Amino acid sequence: MAAPLLDVRNLTTRFRTERGELTAVDDVSFSVAPGQTLAIVGESGSGKSVTALSLMRLIPDPPGRITGGQILFEGQDLLKLSDAEMRAIRGDRIAMIFQEPMSSLNPALTVGMQIAEPVNLHRKMPWTQAFEVAKSLLGKVRIPDAASRLQTWPHQYSGGMRQRTMIAMALACQPKLIIADEPTTALDVTVQAQILDLLKELTHETGAALILITHDLGVVARYADHVAVMYGGRIVEQAEAGALYANPRHPYTRGLLASIPRLDSTAGQRLVPIQGQPPDLARLPPGCAFAPRCQHADAQCSASRPLLRTLEPGHLAACHHDHAIDAVLQPPQAHAA
Amino acid sequence: MPPDVMSATQPLLQVEDLKVHFPLPAAGLLRKSAGAVKAVDGVSFTLAAGQTLGLVGESGCGKSTTGLAVLRMQPVTAGRILFEGADITAQQARTGTFRRRMQMVYQDPYGSLNPRMKVRDLVGEPLQVHGMDKNPGEYQDRIASLLKTVGLLPDMADRYPHEFSGGQRQRIGIARALALEPSLIICDEPVSALDVSIQAQVVNVLQELQERLGLAYLFIAHDLAVVRHLSHRVAVMYLGRIVEIASRDDLYRAPLHPYTQALLSAVPVADPVVERARQRIVVQGEVPSALKPPPGCRFHTRCPQAMPKCRTDDPPLQDLGHLGAGRAVACHLHTATGAIPVVAAAA
Numbered sequence: 221m222a223a224p225l226l227d228v229r230n231l232t233t234r235f236r237t238e239r240g241e242l243t244a245v246d247d248v249s250f251s252v253a254p255g256q257t258l259a260i261v262g263e264s265g266s267g268k269s270v271t272a273l274s275l276m277r278l279i280p281d282p283p284g285r286i287t288g289g290q291i292l293f294e295g296q297d298l299l300k301l302s303d304a305e306m307r308a309i310r311g312d313r314i315a316m317i318f319q320e321p322m323s324s325l326n327p328a329l330t331v332g333m334q335i336a337e338p339v340n341l342h343r344k345m346p347w348t349q350a351f352e353v354a355k356s357l358l359g360k361v362r363i364p365d366a367a368s369r370l371q372t373w374p375h376q377y378s379g380g381m382r383q384r385t386m387i388a389m390a391l392a393c394q395p396k397l398i399i400a401d402e403p404t405t406a407l408d409v410t411v412q413a414q415i416l417d418l419l420k421e422l423t424h425e426t427g428a429a430l431i432l433i434t435h436d437l438g439v440v441a442r443y444a445d446h447v448a449v450m451y452g453g454r455i456v457e458q459a460e461a462g463a464l465y466a467n468p469r470h471p472y473t474r475g476l477l478a479s480i481p482r483l484d485s486t487a488g489q490r491l492v493p494i495q496g497q498p499p500d501l502a503r504l505p506p507g508c509a510f511a512p513r514c515q516h517a518d519a520q521c522s523a524s525r526p527l528l529r530t531l532e533p534g535h536l537a538a539c540h541h542d543h544a545i546d547a548v549l550q551p552p553q554a555h556a557a
Numbered sequence: 558m559p560p561d562v563m564s565a566t567q568p569l570l571q572v573e574d575l576k577v578h579f580p581l582p583a584a585g586l587l588r589k590s591a592g593a594v595k596a597v598d599g600v601s602f603t604l605a606a607g608q609t610l611g612l613v614g615e616s617g618c619g620k621s622t623t624g625l626a627v628l629r630m631q632p633v634t635a636g637r638i639l640f641e642g643a644d645i646t647a648q649q650a651r652t653g654t655f656r657r658r659m660q661m662v663y664q665d666p667y668g669s670l671n672p673r674m675k676v677r678d679l680v681g682e683p684l685q686v687h688g689m690d691k692n693p694g695e696y697q698d699r700i701a702s703l704l705k706t707v708g709l710l711p712d713m714a715d716r717y718p719h720e721f722s723g724g725q726r727q728r729i730g731i732a733r734a735l736a737l738e739p740s741l742i743i744c745d746e747p748v749s750a751l752d753v754s755i756q757a758q759v760v761n762v763l764q765e766l767q768e769r770l771g772l773a774y775l776f777i778a779h780d781l782a783v784v785r786h787l788s789h790r791v792a793v794m795y796l797g798r799i800v801e802i803a804s805r806d807d808l809y810r811a812p813l814h815p816y817t818q819a820l821l822s823a824v825p826v827a828d829p830v831v832e833r834a835r836q837r838i839v840v841q842g843e844v845p846s847a848l849k850p851p852p853g854c855r856f857h858t859r860c861p862q863a864m865p866k867c868r869t870d871d872p873p874l875q876d877l878g879h880l881g882a883g884r885a886v887a888c889h890l891h892t893a894t895g896a897i898p899v900v901a902a903a904a
Contacts, residue, residue, distance in 0.1 A: 263752040380843045408615035409779065410840050410859075413823040417839060435753055438782075438825030442832045461829045479757035481786035483809065483826055490764065491786070493757035497722045 224251035224292075225429050226275070226397055231289035233267075233274045236282060242501040244270040244284070246453040249528075252446075254396070257420070257430040259444035259461070261437065263498050267453040268433045272401045275431070276316055277306050293397070312342040315390035317419075319402035321382035325374040331358075331385055332370025338392045357388040361418060380411040387419060394426055401433040416443055437480060441465060449473050452499045452509030455528060459535040469537040472510045508540070516541050567642060568603035569773050570627065570741060575600045575636035577619070577626050581848075594847050596622040598797035599636075601874070604790075606740060609767065609774040611788030611805070613781055613820070615844055618794040620777045624743045627775065628661055629653055641740065657687060660734035664746035666726035670718040676729055677714040680704065683736040703732040707762055724755035728762060735766070745777045760786065781824050785809050790883065793817045796847055796855040799874060800887045807881035814888050816840075816856045854889065864889060 233245040245267045252258045262268040273279050274286055277298060291298040293314065298306065310316075318324040326334060335357055336350035345353065351370060358366035361384040374382055383403060390398050400419065404412035420443055423430045434440060440447055440461065447464045449457040449472065457470040468474045475494040496513040499505070508526050511517040520540050528538040577597040597619040604610045612620045625631035627638055629650045638646045645655045660683075663669035670679055680700050681690060690696040701711035707728040718726055727747060734742050744763070748756040760783060766772055778784050784791060785805060792802040793816065801814040812818045819840040826832055840859045845851055851858050857867040866889050874887040 263754060378843050408844070409781070409823045410615065410819055411843055413825075413837075413839055414841070436825070437753070437827035441827050441829045442825040465828050466830070476754060477827060479754055480827060481757075481760070481782040482828070483782050483785060483821065483824055484828075484831060485786075491757035491760055493761060494754040495758075497724070498752055498754065 223253070225254045225294065226431075227251040227290075227292040228275070229290040229292065231271065231274055231291060232287045233270055233279055233284060234287050235284045237502065239502045243453050243504075244501060245274055247289070248450075248453075248455050249289075250448050250455065250458060252397070252429045252431060254429055255424070255427045256445045257423070257432055257443055258446045258448065259432045259434060259440040260448050260450060261434060261440055262450035263435055265452075265498055265501060266450040267501075268435075268450050269401055271450070272316070272399050272431065272433050275399060276310060276314065277301075278316075308342070311338045311389075311395075312393045313395050314397045314399065315393070315395040317383075317386050317390050317398065317400040317403045319405050321379055321386055321406065325382055325385060327374055330370065331372050331374060331377070334374075335385065335388050335392055338389065342393050353392065354388070357391060358385075360391070360422065361385070361388045363388075379407050380415065383407060383411075383415050384418070387415070387422070391422060391426070395428055397429045397431070398423060399431045399433070402435070403432075404439070405434075405436075412439075437476060438482075449476075452504055453501060454509065454538065455536075456510065456539070457537045458528070463532075463535050467535075469531055469535065469542045470510075470539050471514045471516055471541075473537075475513075508538075568639075569606040569641060570604040570775070571637075571639040572603070572623075572627060573601050573637040573639070575623065575626055575638065576634040577622050577631055578634040592848070595797050595850065596847060597626060598850075600794070600797070600799050601636075602792055602799065602802060604741070604773055604775060606773055607767065607771040608789040609776050609787050611784035611791040612775060612777045612794060613779060613784050613791060614794035615779065615820075617796070617844055617847055619797040619847075620794050621745055623794070624661070624745050624775060624777050628656075628659060628743055657737045658739050659741045659743070660737065660739040661743045661745065662727070662730050662734050662747045665750050666723050666730060667718075667750075669730055670726055672718050675715055675717060676704070676709075676721075679718070679729060680714070680732045680736060683733060687737060689737075699736070703735055706735060706766070707732045708758075722755070723751050724758050727751065727759050731759075731762060731766070735770075738770075739772070741773045741775065743775045743777070746779070747776075748783060749778065749780060756783070763787065781821060793820065796844065796850050798855060798887065799885075800856065801885070802874070803881055803884040807884055811880075813877070813880070813884075813886045813891050814856075815860045815862050815890070819859075819861075854887075862890060 229249050231245055231248045234241055234243050248271060260268045260271060275291055279286060286299060332351055332354045335354035339345050339350040339353045340347055355366045355370060358369055363369055363381060363384055404415050407415060432444060444461045447459060447461050448455045451472050457473045468477055478492040479494055481491060494513055499509050505511060505522060507522040507524055511521040526538045526540045528536045530536050531542060575597055576599055578593040578595050580593045600623055602610060612623060614620050622631060626633050629645060629648055633646060637644060640655050641658060645653060648655060650656055677700055680703050684690050684696060700714055704711050704714060709728055748759050751759060776784060776787055788805050790804050791808045792799045795816050801817045812821055819838045822838040838861060842859045845858055853869045854867040854872050857863040872887045872889050874885045875892060877884045877886055877891060
């Protein structure tokens with residue numbers, strides 16, 4: 221892997237709530253190389269979206285606060301920047317695409333204005349020129365008839381077109397890193413395929429890195445190079461995508477893969493659900509957060525929190541028993557590279 | 558005809574040429590009507606007792622409206638609905654006696670349970686409505702057994718919905734639907750609001766109940782993998798019409814309609830090795846407005862195989878029994894006598 225573009229070290233984000241302080245992101249470390257796609261997978265409350273917002277320093281304070289760690293972007297710690305310096309990076313070198321294309325566009329500004337704005341702001345380009353850039357960006361995200369679309373409003377657009385507009389905005393200043401938080405969750409499956417293909421193609425073209433936050437293991441398999449699986453605010457497993465699916469090492473990852481029906485699995489066969497509920501971040505157990513749902517858990521798991529360890533080069537898991545589990549569960553046949 | 562004299566071959570539910578149109582308010586004083594949104598526009602299918610029919614399609618295809626119309630919670634513009642041998646088209650959900658035999662499980666486990674009612678009353682309400690709570694001992698036993706049936710503990714009966722997780726709430730909704738011993742449950746996206754690790758729990762409950770109680774499901778969902786997992790037969794809807802209906806294995810193994818093919822191709826499989834080897838059909842554009850469906854075949858604006866004929870002639874749903882039992886497709890590429898050779902799609 222090339223030198224990382226983004227290197228996150230021990231990131232910790234906490235929220236003060238009525239029920240006490242909770243740690244939404246707990247000691248999370250990962251890195252992304254230029255041109256690569258990292259998927260952060262997890263269920264609701266796993267900390268994946270808070271991780272994304274922390275990277276952008278968009279955590280509302282109060283109640284939230286980044287309490288520790290480093291976010292090294294091109295070698296520079298984003299957590300040490302002033303608000304003004306951070307604003308200069310947001311939308312310029314790091315861009316974000318949000319889940320809700322319906323609510324993340326300004327309904328009172330034309331589409332052209334919203335795409336041209338970052339170019340005008342960050343590149344100090346006059347508006348007339350910025351609109352030219354916006355026009356070519358709309359064409360790039362395959363919105364037909366781009367020239368006349370500049371003067372239209374978000375409410376005239378369908379969900380897919382709004383998400384294309386969001387992508388055009390994100391690409392406006394040719395960012396080095398794009399963070400996409402569930403970019404297609406609100407969209408239909410045929411449109412999801414169009415949008416993700418487009419995002420992948422455009423990042424490939426510009427060499428930008430992509431962090432894809434999702435709960436969909438199918439989307440991860442199709443689009444990600446590397447995967448980090450989050451549970452209860454922590455990364456429990458991290459690997460190259462092929463290795464993660466071929467040989468998942470954490471019981472939670474295994475459980476997830478076994479519990480989803482697949483288009484190519486044996487139909488009608490009973491699914492193997494993960495018992496119990498995802499954890500409540502305000503009441504995390506002292507040991508492994510997954511222990512109450514894990515069939516391999518023992519006294520050690522409820523007493524001490526397992527650390528993320530390197531099992532094979534590039535493959536990390538946080539489990540006390542990953543080797544014992546291998547002995548119990550025959551790992552799926554590794555696919556030839 | 559009472560259920561016990563129904564012939565074995567008669568379907569439990571038969572929907573014939575169902576139409577649900579929503580008239581638009583007149584735009585201006587002088588105009589009478591501005592037309593109608595044809596949410597469901599000529600849908601026919603049958604569902605056998607103890608079986609699951611999956612109804613899939615993208616948002617706005619009319620799948621949920623079809624479910625509501627079958628339940629008689631939505632006025633029908635045209636067509637017939639036969640349930641357990643009786644025509645229920647003229648009946649209403651509130652008063653129709655058929656509703657004891659046909660129940661619904663909703664998508665949102667947070668919005669569909671009254672937060673001020675205890676689980677006991679939520680599950681018991683259908684029994685109360687139908688006067689089946691006269692014997693207090695039997696009534697309480699029935700509630701306890703319903704909770705056990707869906708994998709909850711009887712002592713949870715005195716709690717309120719907010720004390721439960723999404724998956725547990727969905728079980729409460731299922732217990733409520735089961736209270737009157739229905740023969741058919743309409744499930745509208747019953748697992749899509751749940752976390753991935755919880756979905757399998759609820760899917761398994763639905764599957765077990767069907768095996769044990771012989772329930773039929775009309776399973777409405779957009780998740781093609783879940784539908785494949787639970788259904789015996791699957792109908793694919795597009796802009797108010799069924800474009801393809803077939804047994805599960807036929808539909809997923811060899812989809813015939815270009816829309817079904819594109820839909821299946823768009824769903825990513827959770828395996829990078831499979832994904833890399835897959836050939837994919839990506840359709841362009843989005844579903845057109847139901848207000849003004851395209852002329853001819855409604856899918857022709859996005860179809861990679863559209864022919865001139867598709868722009869003008871609306872293909873009827875044709876029986877393709879020779880390609881599989883109960884198989885039908887609405888596409889000019891496929892006719893009742895045999896398929897026109899498919900021109901290979903350009904790369």
